[in-house]
Amino acid sequence: MRRLPLLALLCLPFAAAAADPAEIPLTIRNHRFEPAEVRIPAGQKVRLVVHNQDGTPEEFESHELNREKVIPGGAKASIFIGPLQAGKYPFFGEFNEATARGVVIAE
Amino acid sequence: MLGAAIIVFRESLEAALLIGIIAAAARTLPGRNRWLSAGVAAGVMGALIVAALAGRIADMADGMGQEMLNACILGLAVSMLAWHNIWMARHAREMVAGARAIVRDVADGRRELSAIMVLVAMAVLREGSETALFLYSLASEGESAGQVLAGGALGLAAGAGVGFAMYAGLLRVPVRRFFGVTAALVLLLAAGMAGQMARFLIQGDILPPLANPLWDTSAWLSANSPAGTLLHVLAGYDPRPSAMQALFYLGTVAAIALGMFLARAPARSATPA
Ligand SMILES: [Cu+2]
Numbered sequence: 001m002r003r004l005p006l007l008a009l010l011c012l013p014f015a016a017a018a019a020d021p022a023e024i025p026l027t028i029r030n031h032r033f034e035p036a037e038v039r040i041p042a043g044q045k046v047r048l049v050v051h052n053q054d055g056t057p058e059e060f061e062s063h064e065l066n067r068e069k070v071i072p073g074g075a076k077a078s079i080f081i082g083p084l085q086a087g088k089y090p091f092f093g094e095f096n097e098a099t100a101r102g103v104v105i106a107e
Numbered sequence: 108m109l110g111a112a113i114i115v116f117r118e119s120l121e122a123a124l125l126i127g128i129i130a131a132a133a134r135t136l137p138g139r140n141r142w143l144s145a146g147v148a149a150g151v152m153g154a155l156i157v158a159a160l161a162g163r164i165a166d167m168a169d170g171m172g173q174e175m176l177n178a179c180i181l182g183l184a185v186s187m188l189a190w191h192n193i194w195m196a197r198h199a200r201e202m203v204a205g206a207r208a209i210v211r212d213v214a215d216g217r218r219e220l221s222a223i224m225v226l227v228a229m230a231v232l233r234e235g236s237e238t239a240l241f242l243y244s245l246a247s248e249g250e251s252a253g254q255v256l257a258g259g260a261l262g263l264a265a266g267a268g269v270g271f272a273m274y275a276g277l278l279r280v281p282v283r284r285f286f287g288v289t290a291a292l293v294l295l296l297a298a299g300m301a302g303q304m305a306r307f308l309i310q311g312d313i314l315p316p317l318a319n320p321l322w323d324t325s326a327w328l329s330a331n332s333p334a335g336t337l338l339h340v341l342a343g344y345d346p347r348p349s350a351m352q353a354l355f356y357l358g359t360v361a362a363i364a365l366g367m368f369l370a371r372a373p374a375r376s377a378t379p380a
Contacts, residue, residue, distance in 0.1 A: 047312075056244035057161065059237070063330045066320075066347055067310055069173060070240060072162040078170045080312040083319065094114070095241050 021045040021080065028052040028071070031096035042086040042106040048079040058100065062091035065104065082106070111245055111255050115262030118238040121340050122150075122230040123270025125296060129223055131277035132195065132289035136220055146224040150231025157232065158239035174311030180233045181304035187226035188297035189363045192290050194222075196367035290367065292341070298359045299343015305355035306345075317350035 024046050027034045031054060040046050052058050052071040060079060061068040071077040081089075084106040093100025126143065133139045157164065157176070164172045238259070245255045280288050308314040325346035328335045338344035343356060 045312075056247055057240045058244075059241075063325070064347070066306060066345070066349070069310065070161065070165070070237060072165055072240075073244075075162055075165055076170070077165055077173075080310060095244050 021047050021082075023047045023049050026050045026102075028054055028058050028093065028100065030054065031058070031093065031099045033091075033093070033100055033102035036102040038102065038104045040082065040084070040104060040106055043083045045080060045082045048081060049076060050079060051076045057095065059094035060091060061094045062089060062104075064089040065091060067091070068094070109258065111242060111250075111258030112262040112265070114241050115238055115259045116265045117262075118234045118241075119263050119266030120269060120336075122227075122234040123266040124273050124340055125230045125270075126227055127270035127273035128277065128289060128292050128296065129191070129227065131274050132191065132286075132293060133220070133223055134278070136223075138220060139223075142220040142224045143227055146227025147231055149224070149228040151235055153228065153232040154235025154239050157236035158243065161236070161240055168311075171311035171313070174307045174313070177233065178304045178307040178311070178313075180229050181300045181307070184226055184229040184233075185297045185301045185304065185359060187222050187229070188293050188300070189359070189366060190222050191226070192293050192297070192363055193366040193370045195286060195290060197370040294360060294363050295342040297363060298356045299339070299341075301359035302343045302345060302348065302352045302356040305349075305352045309349060309351055314351055316352075317354070319349040320347035321350045321353050323347050 021044070022040075024038055024040060026038060026048055028050065038048070048060075050060055050069075050071055052073060052075055055073040057070055057072045059068060059070045060077070065081050065084075067079055067081060069077055069079050081104065084104070086106050089104040089106065091102050091104065126147070130139065130143055133143075164176055166172060168175050242255050242259050246252050277285070277289060277292075305314060309316045323346060328338070328344070328346060330336070330339060330344075330346050335344060335346065345352065348356070
């Protein structure tokens with residue numbers, strides 16, 4: 001049970017001290033991502049700011065980016081990604097997989 | 108309806124497997140079923156509350172509330188699994204030996220069972236809150252509530268079925284090796300959860316990924332394939348882990364294994380790590 005203090009520490013919302021990474025806006029509308037192609041510089045951490053303009057929640061998910069996050073209807077959410085090697089990283093909305101698809105291109 | 112069934116199956120699978128393994132690992136403890144059900148009930152309640160508060164949770168901690176919540180839930184679950192395994196390492200032998208120690212085990216078992224309740228509740232809470240949100244979104248899309256509920260029930264039944272198969276399969280393991288097998292499964296589950304916890308802390312920019320990815324086996328065994336999914340659920344398989352995830356994974360394996368070793372060894376050192 002020595003882990004508990006450590007755990008409490010991890011749970012503290014301490015802000016990252018590093019310089020603010022670039023913000024990349026992304027919109028969900030009618031269960032589609034706009035833009036569906038997001039270009040970011042390789043080797044850099046960026047902050048995806050996803051604005052869900054639908055009334056229903058969506059889950060941003062990507063196996064390639066190793067990310068998953070539920071974004072409630074009408075809400076904005078931040079997802080940090082990278083630094084990434086150059087390449088294509090598909091993502092999708094788990095709750096509307098048929099239409100909500102996109103890709104991050106690191107170059 | 109099929110969509111609801113598939114997603115609910117996917118989300119409930121993880122919780123169902125965990126409950127199956129825990130139910131098997133705790134099979135000698137009296138009153139097990141009552142504590143398991145209490146854990147499931149508490150988890151469902153918590154999931155509904157989290158789903159209802161989703162918007163506010165997401166806004167907490169500078170937009171990173173969800174990552175913090177997930178990381179905390181996973182961290183608590185990992186501690187409970189660790190506790191379970193270490194406690195079992197000390198008591199498994201007496202239990203196998205039989206009735207001799209039963210009176211004492213009843214007294215000790217109660218404490219262990221409350222840990223199991225918390226653990227089950229955490230697993231159901233995490234998987235359940237996502238599921239509730241998803242079903243809500245389907246229903247508000249115009250799919251009829253009946254269809255959504257029918258699909259959800261189907262998926263839940265399938266998930267529970269797999270969990271029960273896990274449980275039934277484990278019960279057929281000979282008693283002599285039973286505790287070893289379930290302990291290994293619980294250890295891998297805990298390590299996988301610790302890895303996921305690291306992933307959420309990285310996603311929330313609270314921890315650095317260090318090397319990312321440390322390796323890439325997605326071409327060999329993708330996370331989408333049935334085998335990849337099973338390995339992910341059972342052992343935390345991740346085709347592209349970051350170095351930080353691997354550290355959390357290996358650190359948890361090492362910490363729990365050490366705890367089990369010290370608990371099993373005769374009480375030579377009075378202060379276990
Ligand atoms: Cu999920």
